[in-house]
Amino acid sequence: MNRFLLLIIMVLALFSSCHTQEKVIYFQDMHNRESFSTQTIEAMKLQPGDKVSIIVSSAATPDQAVRYNLVVAQQQVGSATARQNNQVALYTIDEHGEVDVPCMGRIKISGLTRSDAAAKIQNLFRNGILNDAVVTINAYDQFITVLGDVKNPGRVQIGRDNITLLEAIGQAGDLNITARRDRILVMRQEGNETKSYYVDIRSKNLMNSPVYNLRQNDVIIVQPNKFKANQSTNNANSLTQIGTWISIASFATTLITLFLIKK
Structure with missing residues (x-):
C-alpha cells in the first residue's frame, strides 16, 4: 500500500513538473532546423518629440558647410556676447513632424527612417545650395x-x-x-x-x-502568474492584520495604564 501511494505521488510530481515547463519555456513549438516566416527587421521611423542631430559636411567647401550646422552657444558670466563651441546642438522634431534647419527652413522628417531623412535633406542641399553636401542624422534619447x-x-x-x-x-x-x-x-x-x-x-x-x-x-x-499575484495579496493582508493587532495592543496598553494611574 505504501509503495502504491509513493508511486502515485511520483507520477503526480512528474506531471506537475511537465506542466510547469509548459508555462516557462520559450518557443516550445519550434523544432530543430525548422524554417518559418518572420517579420522583416525594420529601421524605426522618426516621430514628433524625437531629438536628432543633423550634421552637414562638404569636402570641397567645408567652411561653407559649417554655417548650416546648429551649434551650442555658451554665454560667459559678465560677457555681453556668446561664443560658439564645436558641440552640435540637437533638434527636437515638433508636433508637425518638422525641424527648422538654418538657411533651409522647416523640413518634415517624421515618418522617415534616419537614413531616409538624411537623404531627403541632402538632396535639398545638392539642389543648388551645396552640391557635394553630405548629411548625417543621429537620433538621441x-x-x-x-x-x-x-x-x-x-x-x-x-x-x-x-x-x-x-x-x-x-x-x-x-x-x-x-x-x-x-x-x-x-x-x-x-x-x-x-x-x-x-x-x-x-x-x-x-x-x-x-x-x-x-x-x-x-x-x-x-x-x-497567479501564484505570485496571490502571494502579494496575502502578504498585504498579513501586514494589514499585523498593523491592526499592534494598534489594538497599543490601545489596550493605554487603557490599562490610565486605569492603574487612577487607582
Missing part, C-alpha cells in the same frame, strides 16, 4: 519602457535603428520565473490612439506579431 515581472524594470535605451521585443526583454534582465509568458502586453501610441497588443513568447508566432519590431516609446508590461 529614444527609449522603450519595460514594466512588471522582469529582473530590471525601467527604461531601455535604443542604441541603433531597430530593436526587437526579445532584445528589449533581454536588456531588462529577462523575465522572472514567476512571469506569465503567454500574455505579454505591448502598448503603442499610433496617432491619437493607444493600441494594445498581447503576445505569447512561448510560441514562434511571436515573430510575426506587429510588435515584434518595437518602436520608440513602446511600453511592455509583463504580468506575474
